[in-house]
Amino acid sequence: MSGAFDLVTDDPHFVVINGEVLAEAGTHGGSDNTGRAAWGRWAVQRVLAVAGRPLTQPMLADLTGISQQAVSQALRLIPHVSRGPDGWTASVEALEAWLSEYPGPKGTVTYWYGLDDVSRQAVTARELLEELELPSVTSGDLAADEYAPWQVPSTALLYIPELVDFTPVGLTPSDRLDATMQVVVPNDPTIIQVAAHMNAGRRHRIADPAIALWDLINTSTGPAADEAAGRLKARIAGGGFSG
Known part of the structure; x- marks a missing residue:
């Protein structure tokens, strides 16, 4: 159409094709008001919540792609998890806790x-x-x-x-x-x-x-x-x- 244009930018994410907005940043899900997003901690939390078996810190690091040090720090902050002889497990409340916080x-x-x-x-x-x-x-x-x-x-x-x-x-x-x-x-x-x-x-x-x-x-x-x-x-x- 007359006057239509294309635009793609990375920062911020914004896509316009033929004058129509096709994509905008931050349109998927809730908001995070805590500053830097805790993706690693949330990943450890949700993996434990669905695992159904004990997982060690090296296993959690491998699964989530974060360092073992970051896993250790996350485990100190995550509710409803505990350490046993075979590794870390989550209680049944862990999933709801994750759902309530994950943005x-x-x-x-x-x-x-x-x-x-x-x-x-x-x-x-x-x-x-x-x-x-x-x-x-x-x-x-x-x-x-x-x-x-x-x-x-x-x-x-x-x-x-x-x-x-x-x-x-x-x-x-x-x-x-x-x-x-x-x-x-x-x-x-x-x-x-x-x-x-x-x-x-x-x-x-x-x-x-x-x-x-x-x-x-x-x-x-x-x-x-x-x-x-x-x-x-x-x-x-x-x-x-x-x-």
Whole structure:
């Protein structure tokens, strides 16, 4: 259209294509008023909350991608965890404590609309990302349905390391309310890190159960989201991810 323009900036994150705003910084999740985000501490907390078994400090450092010193500091601040002879474990209250404090992954979100069902849209998007040699992590409805089948997925959600244009695979830029797929470049660096370790040997990575649950609660538009969240919480509480 006349007067339309394109603009992409990194600081702040802002994307405009043909005069339409497609992505803005900080649109994914709540706010953090504590200053520097404690991504490492929150990662240790959520990993312990879903582990279902003791984890040592070296194991936690490997899973989250932070140093053992940072893990040690985090463990002194995290509620509802304790140390035993085989490592650190979390009580059943740990997950709710994490959910109440975690501000969301933050970062930059782009919204897309497609005519295929959301599972197929995610497959198509991942195929493009594979061609670009970029990792991706599936979360939200699709991840929750894989962990604890119940939810009828209404929206696809992918975490990726950088902005990508999905129009070559038939997806159309959309606003948040009409979107069938959300793609997030998160500020939280532990999402892709933890998923890589938890999905070792797996072609397509899904977010860890805590992140999938957070996204289900905070981003899903499906009518069965509450029931799906309850089912996923029950599986976490039952130690369903202790393998």
